[in-house]
Amino acid sequence: MSHPRDVVAPLVPRILVAALRRVPDQDSSVRAALVDTARTAVAASASTSVVLRPLTDALLHEQDQCAQLAAALATATAVEASAVTVDLASYLHRLQPRLLKLLRSNAFKAKPALITLIGACAAMGANAEVTASISCLRDAIASDDWAARKAAAEALAALALEHTDLLTTYKSSCATFFEARRFDKVKVVQESMNQMIEAGKEIPGAEEDECSSALPPASQSQRRSSLTGSASDGRYPAASLGSNSVPLATRKSILSVSRSSLSDVSTSVIFWTFSRYTSCSDFLTFLSEAALLALSIV
Template identity: 45%
Template sequence: MGVSTQLAGNLKTRVNICLNKLSDRDTLLMATNELEGIARALPAEDFVPFLNCISTTDSSEKSPVRRQCVRILSILSDAHGDALSPHVSRMISAVLRRLRDPDSAIRAACVDAVSSIATHVTQTPFSVIIKPLVDALFQEQDSNAQMGVALCVSAAVDAAAEVDASELRRLLPRVLKLIKKDCFKAKPSLLVLIGSIVSTCCVKNRSLLSSLVSTAVEFLSSEDWAARKAAAEVLEKAAATADRDMAAESKGSCVAALESRRFDKVKVVRETMNQALQTWRGVPDVLEEVTSPKGSSSSSSGYSPVLLSRSCSADRGSVTPRVTSMKSPVSSCSSTGSSQKSILRSYQDKKPCTLKPNMTESRKNLRSRVVPFDYPDVGCGDSLHDKLGNGTELEDLSLIRNQLLEIENQQSTLLDILQKFIGSSQEGMNSLEKRVEGLEKVVDEMSQDLATPSTWKYIYYDA
């Protein structure tokens, strides 16, 4: 016992000497290297006294001392890994004590320390790391501490190999409520945390996704450019990770909001807005998907083709898609023929819809896919004409099918033209941005030249 106490005392003396040297600029580099060497070669029995030494520093110490005491936690995690599992709570407590520091470099060191702990100490449950940070997130009133703890939680979520999705799913609604409160000042940092939670694919509820999207859209018009950038990143992650059907419901509002804010005055925000806009444009629209009934197959026993018909409105001049399901019973050949004849009679009673060349509005409003019409095997030795009737009915069906194919080709042509127009517009905006940047550089150079006294010229005139 006496030997271990002596060794602990020697370790404490060495660490305190290094900390004192950190206060002097001349010995800063040497003390940093020595302290890092001690941390990397530290035996397991000396973890507790070493952590006590670096945790006792307070705000009266100089900034290099405070920063190095936090940075050494990252080096410990990297060097010893899972051996530090029993001491994770002590290390997180040391980080929390430094989050109120006004020096942004020290808060950045705290974020790096939490990220290193979550990355290398994998045997510790995720809740042990994140729970004290989450508690501090909802209790801190200091703006610096709010900013630091939000970024620390985000770093833990991003760095952890395995996260507790159920815990994050319960945390997200609380964070969405917290960001709307005036007492929480660090809005951009909390938006970064929301983006990290969304990236874990834990948003499985429609109402939760709707609340998330509405909150992010609201912060797109914030006066703080960091909040606008973080909100755009949240929307981009939501489009990439949310379920396709749920994302399609929010596509219209997100695209409209990003379109109105894509020309932000800050370049990095503009780039983020455009990336989020492209991601949301890639989300398929609900109206563009026509799926066949479940369990349908091409076999004669379970064949259930889908007929896509269209009805025209004379006063509006629009084309409305309608899906008609045709099921052929398999009990007997006579029942098959009668069902097909009844369907064909219903098509014969309806007049086919023809599109005139000047119906551009109806083509723009077209949102459907053409499903080819195929007949199942008739069987029982009867010909197709015997089952379908006279040739007039076949001609009507052929005419309808040709018209639908023509409509689909016209729609594809319009989409190609629209894509070309969007591409050329994007290229034009990029060219305009480059020209504006060039003009800004020229104006800066001119202002610098005018501010230099050596460039002034004095002209004297003879009397």
């Protein structure tokens, strides 16, 4: 049975206090119930900070690993369930540096859940939160903990979808690093890595973005189709091909076609041409000029 928000909102702080008493519980069902409570509290509360403040306090001060895990997951769920408001952006702007510092602390054991929270805050936050999170998420990709690698890959995939334009400057520096970790030894991590790499392909490169902004819409579509046809197999990088350049394979095909065309000239035409010249030297001059003309066309 649902109740009006005005009736439930004053009770949200008391509900959270009661729920947070069960944070150290090792039972996964209790942890899942806490996560559901955080999601429901956000929907019932008039202000997001009313819900996030007690959750983050528990996250920053709990020393038990189970408590840290439950608090991080509940906070991440609350952030994801929140509406994008000025109040939320201001709170996340103050919270993000503390989360990044906590991730570097050896006292915090539930790193995968914290990485999930950092990714959620970056996805819901402003540009500053995104740029501050990229380096730590990139480092987490190389972690020895497979759960941390999986959480970082999922967070980066979400950022690639939410903040495509903002991640343009990071694509060239991170693409090779991520590609080398595509084949993770843990299957679930490998799937997350592949999803992250596929999401990263939607991010335009820095040079491509600058060129695209200077072109009219029709030219952009023609340029994309041209790059797809010439560089889709990976042998001819798009950045190395200018608008007037021709790939080596294309030049070879033109040359082969020209040679085959020359070989198909009928002997009657050759004899007719020879009959127009009174001397052999004139005919040799004609052949040399024709050869130079054919080479200039190729």
